[in-house]
Amino acid sequence: MTIHAGTRGLVIAGVLAGAAAAYAHAHLDRASPGAGATLAAAPTEVTLHFTQQLEPKFSTIVVRDSAGRQVDKGDSHVNEEDAAVLKVSLQPLGSGMYKVEWRVTSVDTHSSKGEYTFRVGK
Amino acid sequence: MGDPLIFIRMIHFAATLSLAGAVIFGAAIVGPIMRQMGDAGAGLRGGLMRIAWWSFAAALISGVAWLVLLAAQISERKPGEIFSEGILWTVLLHTTFGHDWLARLVLAALLAAALGGISTKHVDLPRWAIAALLAGAFAAALVHSGHAAATAGWLGTFHRAADGLHLIAASAWLGGLLPLALLLVAARREEISLALARDATLRFSTLGLISVGALIATGIINGWILAGSVPALIGTDYGRLLLAKVALFLAMVAVAAINRLRLTPRLALTVSSPPCEEALAHKPGANGAPATLRALARNSLVEATLGLAILVLVGALGTTPPGSHVLQPSWPFALRYSHAAFGDAELRATLVPALWAIGGGLLCGVMLILIGAQARRAHPRLTPWLIAAGATVAIAGVAYFAPILTLVTVEAYPTSFYVAPTGYSASSIVQGGRLFATHCASCHGREGRGDGRAGRFLRVKPSDLTADHVDSHTDGDFYWWIPNGIGEVMPPFGVALDEQARWNLIDFVRANADAARLGRAGGKVTNVGYRAPDFSAACPDGSTVSRDRLRGRVAHLVVAGRDSAQRLAHLAAHDRDVVIIAIPVADVAIGAACRADDVELATVLAMFGGKDAGQGDGLEFLVDPAGTLRSVWAPGDKPDWRDADVMEREIAAIRNAPAATRTTGSHLHGP
Secondary structure, eight states: OHHHHHHHHHHHHHHHHHHTOOOOOOOEEEEESOTTOEESSOOSEEEEEESSOBOGGGOEEEEEETTSOBOBOSOOEEOSSOTTEEEEEBOOOOSEEEEEEEEEEBTTSOEEEEEEEEEEOO | OOOHHHHHHHHHHHHHHHHHHHHHIIIIIIGGGHHHHTHHHHHHHHHHHHHHHHHHHHHHHHHHHHHHHHHHHHHTSOGGGGGSTTHHHHHHHHSHHHHHHHHHHHHHHHHHHHHHTOOSSSOOHHHHHHHHHHHHHHHHGGGGGSGGGGOOHHHHHHHHHHHHHHHHHHHHHHTTHHHHHHHHHHHHTTSSOHHHHHHHHHHHHHHHHHHHHHHHHHHHHHHHHHTOSHHHHHHSHHHHHHHHHHHHHHHHHHHHHHIIIIIHHHHHHHHHOHHHHHHHHTSOSTTSHHHHHHHHHHHHHHHHHHHHHHHHHHHHHHTSOOGGGOSOOOOOSSEEEOGGGGGSHHHHHHHHHHHHHHHHHHHHHHHHHHHHHHTTTTOTTHHHHHHHHHHHHHHHHHHHHGGGGGGGEEEOOTTTTOOOTTTTBHHHHHHHHHHHHHHTHHHHOTTSSSOOGGGTTOSSOOOOTTSGGGGGSOHHHHHHHHHHOBTTTBOOOTTTOOHHHHHHHHHHHHHHHHHHHHHHTTTBOSSBOEEOOBOEEEOTTSOEEETTBOTTOEEEEEEEOTTOHHHHHHHHTSOTTEEEEEEESSSOOOTTSEEOOOHHHHHHHHHHTTOOTTOOTTOEEEEOTTSEEEEEEOTTOSSOTTSHHHHHHHHHHHHHSOOBOOOOOOOOOOO
16 A cells, blocks of 8 residues: 555655664763863863763773873762762873873763873973 | 664564553543443453553563663673673663663563453453553653653753653553554444444544643653754754654644544444444445544554654664754754844844834735635635735735845854854863964964954955954854855865864954953953853862852952962952852962962963963952853952952942843855
8 A cells, every 4th residue: 555655665764864873972061181281280180071960880081191001090980969070080190191081871871982182291 | 784772762662652552542442431342342352452462572572672782882792791790780770771671670560460450351440540550650761761861950850751741642642543443443343333433533532632732742842952942953863853753743643633533523424323324334435434444444554654653763863962962063054043133223123123014914914815715605706805915915025025034144054053062161262372373363463353464465354353243153153164264255274274173263263352352341341241261170178160060159260370379368258159269370379269270271361351371460350150251350450359349349240230142243244
């Protein structure tokens, strides 16, 4: 029947349209230290603010120095008051370039990741 | 190809809605007329239970699949690996999705018990009602697994309430279509009487009408929260999927309207005159009862197919970032609306009467056409004249004044509604300043006033980027011009400047323009909004304060040089609702003030204060709770901020008068 054929086509179109989309959700709103920033004094923690509330058990930050060594204390935790804020504390840092790698899952179950660098010292 | 989660979600949604729909149909549509059905009712009830149990099985299997696939996705493992390392337990016990899954499992168990307790042989309305309530809850609980779970605060509660109602209404209407078709087929086979079929169809129509109303109202609420603007609707994947869903919904409503307005009355006609029914039943025409029943059943299945297509879109929508969260929606048109003209008194004087004329012309025209249509019976000869007059008035009104509409539109580019991902941070502005000096100052001048040496001999002078005109254009407009140039007057810089560089430049141009205007206004601007550069400070009590999270307080920024210790101590003893933030540029004791260790912030603030980089010691700024820069003071300026009364007045003025939105001119760029 023509009606069913037409709606079948619609269903296929909808499926194809949907199949292409599988993006991530929580976006990095603000970072401290900021992306690309140069700091005079070494920071003691990295604080990342996201656009959505996060699942604590599936959100982490890893900070590496220019040789790839991990320089954070491995204690990524979501702020109790504001579930959109993720922090990790840092070991004492010397001058140089550092890379922040984050991977988070928002409460509506979507994961995203990203990275940026900051510099300590002149 | 594609994300299997979309298909699993679709199957689970379809199964859940079908389950809830069948049970609600049994309780609300068939239930009240079950006694009259007699034995035939048992057959129908059996059919409903079979739909419910099959849907239950599909929902269970797809629900488990959803959990497994999702756990694999968020832990970045293969589905087989999640059973080790306790990943599955972590998801179930420590995530919002997991908690919701467990709650729905409990509801499913209760629902199975309720369904099992229903005997299809007897009329059992209370048990159907209990099952309907449980099934409705089972469907509504899906809100915690979708985008509504991520909306924060009271808005989140409201969003989830609206979304829950949306799911229940969809269950009742979409989920009831298959049961309805079942009932109509039973009527066609003469297992139940036509009168009962008509009653049931009418009841379902009413249920459908209420559901459609609820779907529209809750759909608008959800759409507003998750898409929220025209660019987001047109320019993001989420928005376009949503528009497709709305189109399919309207198609469903159209088919339902045909059922309600044409076919159901025909059914009623055949019911209310039995002798005709006898005759008609054997007539091979389209108006007989069997034919009408077949048409109704077929249309219901068409609606159900459309509904299934909607659920595919819902599956996709659930995995797409909401439009309101997308920073960069693409705009497909060459023009966009701009309310800038309303800010100019002269333009407003031309614009507003013209808009009234257009509106009035359209209204009169439509009224004349309607009157003409109504008069068709009483005064048939008048009708064509009225309709013609109405059309003329409407078209003439619009055509004559339409050129005025160019005043409310402005040239647009695909990137016009892009928002900078930099958050207007100090480091972005500083980097932008460096890029500007290298790439732009030669034409636009060292301070951006359009007085660069290379531009002196150009026919069209480079723009003064500190003029008020800069406000007429969005960040996205600049984001288009930098790589593409402007016609023949500005060359493209696409190769030299990448995305990040362009946003840095745009942030710098904005900051530079604002700083220039602050300078021209003598540093005292209490009601024009200049966005403050982003700052973040650590306070003695362990909390962090930043531009966008001032929590209702005014921020008093001090660029703290060597001599600022006393000033900071004096300020700390003041207003509790003002947070003092020191940006140290030297080794200085800041006392109880919050600390923002940010050299680049100090540089940017110096620029806002009209000083060179490094010369900003002692500058003070007041930022209102919305993050807008309101006034600047340098040591030596009058009135003197060192006077406590002056400070009180400044702060009170800021609290009492929120910053006005900046008015901007309208402009169409020439070639």
